[in-house]
Amino acid sequence: MKKSIFAFSREKLSQDLINQDEKPFRSVQIFEWIYRKKARSFLEMSNVAKKSQEKLEALYSFDQLEVETWQESADGTKKFLFRLADGNFIETVLMHFNYGDSVCISTQVGCNMGCAFCASGINKRKRNLTVDEMVLQVLSIDERLREENKRVSHIVIMGIGEPFDNYDNVIDFIQIMNDNKGLEIGARHITLSTCGIVPKIKEFALLPLQINLAISLHFPTNEQRNKYMPINHAYPLEELFSAIRFYYEKTNRRITFEYILMDSINDSLEDAGNLVKLVRGLNCYVNLIPMNSTKPEWRRSLQEKTDAFYDYLMKNNVSVTLRKEQGHDIDAACGQLRIKRETQKWQD
Numbered sequence: 123m124k125k126s127i128f129a130f131s132r133e134k135l136s137q138d139l140i141n142q143d144e145k146p147f148r149s150v151q152i153f154e155w156i157y158r159k160k161a162r163s164f165l166e167m168s169n170v171a172k173k174s175q176e177k178l179e180a181l182y183s184f185d186q187l188e189v190e191t192w193q194e195s196a197d198g199t200k201k202f203l204f205r206l207a208d209g210n211f212i213e214t215v216l217m218h219f220n221y222g223d224s225v226c227i228s229t230q231v232g233c234n235m236g237c238a239f240c241a242s243g244i245n246k247r248k249r250n251l252t253v254d255e256m257v258l259q260v261l262s263i264d265e266r267l268r269e270e271n272k273r274v275s276h277i278v279i280m281g282i283g284e285p286f287d288n289y290d291n292v293i294d295f296i297q298i299m300n301d302n303k304g305l306e307i308g309a310r311h312i313t314l315s316t317c318g319i320v321p322k323i324k325e326f327a328l329l330p331l332q333i334n335l336a337i338s339l340h341f342p343t344n345e346q347r348n349k350y351m352p353i354n355h356a357y358p359l360e361e362l363f364s365a366i367r368f369y370y371e372k373t374n375r376r377i378t379f380e381y382i383l384m385d386s387i388n389d390s391l392e393d394a395g396n397l398v399k400l401v402r403g404l405n406c407y408v409n410l411i412p413m414n415s416t417k418p419e420w421r422r423s424l425q426e427k428t429d430a431f432y433d434y435l436m437k438n439n440v441s442v443t444l445r446k447e448q449g450h451d452i453d454a455a456c457g458q459l460r461i462k463r464e465t466q467k468w469q470d
């Protein structure tokens with residue numbers, strides 16, 4: 123069976139080419155062709171010798187993801203449902219900001235983290251996404267944007283799945299996106315979000331990558347976090363924060379904490395006080411996220427509670443932002459489109 127050409131970082135492609143008795147520098151040519159000039163066959167690669175073109179054509183495939191359906195929200199956010207070769211579905215979201223066009227990618231089919239408030243975890247993980255399945259989510263959208271003379275400028279690894287539960291593939295994916303012979307999406311324009319898999323945070327800290335790290339914190343005490351985020355049993359807040367301090371020592375990079383404000387669950391001033399204590403002294407900022415309601419008992423915080431929480435953090439010198447909501451009317455929150463499709467409620 124052919125291997126997907128989109129599954130290879132440049133380094134791994136060079137190695138694979140050597141194994142095929144091809145020159146390793148061809149990986150540079152190939153990257154420029156597939157990521158810059160959007161070639162979809164080796165036969166288009168005019169600077170590659172005819173004999174090599176034919177040989178490579180037999181070895182690697184250019185198979186794309188199939189767009190099963192997509193939705194557009196009033197604010198222009200687009201959500202794509204891709205069908206994978208094995209019939210599974212994944213979601214990818216394209217958001218337009220004044221600073222550029224950002225793609226939110228999925229890293230797994232389903233998710234095993236089991237966060238009580240999250241739609242993604244309703245379906246358990248079926249499998250990890252391969253490198254090419256992640257790359258093709260971005261490429262497919264980049265291709266559409268190029269028709270409007272735009273490009274994918276930012277990537278957030280915050281779709282369905284836990285990226286650190288698919289670590290090796292996600293790292294290869296990031297390297298491909300960042301490659302200066304390919305799409306060359308700046309590391310500072312890439313953000314990875316994790317629910318807090320401590321050993322991987324430490325491993326990640328040692329990589330020479332300048333990408334942004336976000337932690338889905340959501341609760342400021344072990345008692346609350348244990349209740350709603352099973353990962354906290356394995357890695358409680360003390361261990362999580364020790365890994366975060368290690369990450370900061372190694373990378374000097376400011377960390378983001380995501381905090382979904384949930385009505386009467388984590389939005390009191392006492393919660394805000396606990397949060398301040400937890401993050402005090404860290405170079406970080408807190409991103410407050412309006413909740414997408416997944417079940418009746420999970421509601422978004424009232425406006426006055428949201429404002430009071432925000433002000434409390436500000437007054438206590440914690441850098442805080444309130445996430446602008448995108449695509450609320452198209453269920454752009456993780457997992458919601460896929461669930462609709464799988465429960466056959468989708469109307470084309």
Ligand code: SAH
Pocket residue numbers: 235239240241279280281282283284285315316317337338380382411412413414415416455456
């Ligand atoms: N597993 C990773 C990335 C996927 S979740 C992580 O946990 O970070 C991406 C983000 O969406 C996380 O911050 C997650 O907590 C948040 N999220 C999950 N359910 C949500 C909901 N119902 N409303 C708003 N944000 C939600």
